[in-house]
Amino acid sequence: xxxxxxxxxxxxxxxxxxxxxxxxxxxxxxxxxxxxxxxxxxxxxxxxxxxxxxxxxxxxxxxxxxxxxxxxxxxxxxxxxxxxxxxxxxxxxxxxxxxxxxxxxxxxxxxxxxxxxxxxxxxxxxxxxxxxxxxxxxxxxxxxxxxxx
Numbered sequence: 001x002x003x004x005x006x007x008x009x010x011x012x013x014x015x016x017x018x019x020x021x022x023x024x025x026x027x028x029x030x031x032x033x034x035x036x037x038x039x040x041x042x043x044x045x046x047x048x049x050x051x052x053x054x055x056x057x058x059x060x061x062x063x064x065x066x067x068x069x070x071x072x073x074x075x076x077x078x079x080x081x082x083x084x085x086x087x088x089x090x091x092x093x094x095x096x097x098x099x100x101x102x103x104x105x106x107x108x109x110x111x112x113x114x115x116x117x118x119x120x121x122x123x124x125x126x127x128x129x130x131x132x133x134x135x136x137x138x139x140x141x142x143x144x145x146x147x148x149x
Contacts, residue, residue: 001068001093003134006057006121012103021101027053029140032114036145046112055104055137057121059091067095071124074104076139079115114143 010025032049061068075086093100111117121135 001070001091001123001125002060002062003121003123004058004060004099006055006135006137008119008137008139009054009056011052012054012056014101021056023054023056027139029142031142031144033144033146046110049109049111050107051109053106055106055119055121057102057135058099059093059102060099061093061097064098065095068093069126071126072102073120073122073124075120075122076109077118077120078112079117080113081118082112084110084112084117111141114141116140 007023008027009023010027013022013024014020015022030049030051034047055074057072059070069090069092072089072091073086074089076084078084087104087106089102089104091100091102117139119137119139120133121137122131122133124131
């Protein structure tokens with residue numbers, strides 16, 4: 001199975017009649033307002049942000065005649081390359097199809113520090129167990145202090 005592209009977005013909508021997908025609010029940067037004590041807490045214990053986003057990927061088969069199946073893993077690393085979270089999904093393209101999309105829907109984000117985080121898309125082939133990172137999506141997370149009035 002061949003990885004074609006992956007995109008990080010606020011949400012995705014699939015048109016079932018045309019089999020097209022719309023990617024809404026492509027994410028490159030998050031600005032998070034925190035009180036000054038919240039910034040200190042984030043670096044010590046981490047904070048969880050209730051944010052919803054999708055990681056959408058397009059995959060194509062290597063062979064036209066047979067079905068293909070892989071395990072896809074989405075992982076997020078902080079700016080110091082420490083893994084913060086990971087999600088797995090089995091992905092299968094039947095013999096009757098040439099391509100398929102995978103959509104990972106994430107409901108929250110746990111972070112410890114600002115900076116460029118990497119969202120890694122990794123594929124593991126079921127036949128031989130080989131793993132390969134096929135995409136790294138940067139997400140720049142910035143903390144700003146809330147202004148007290």
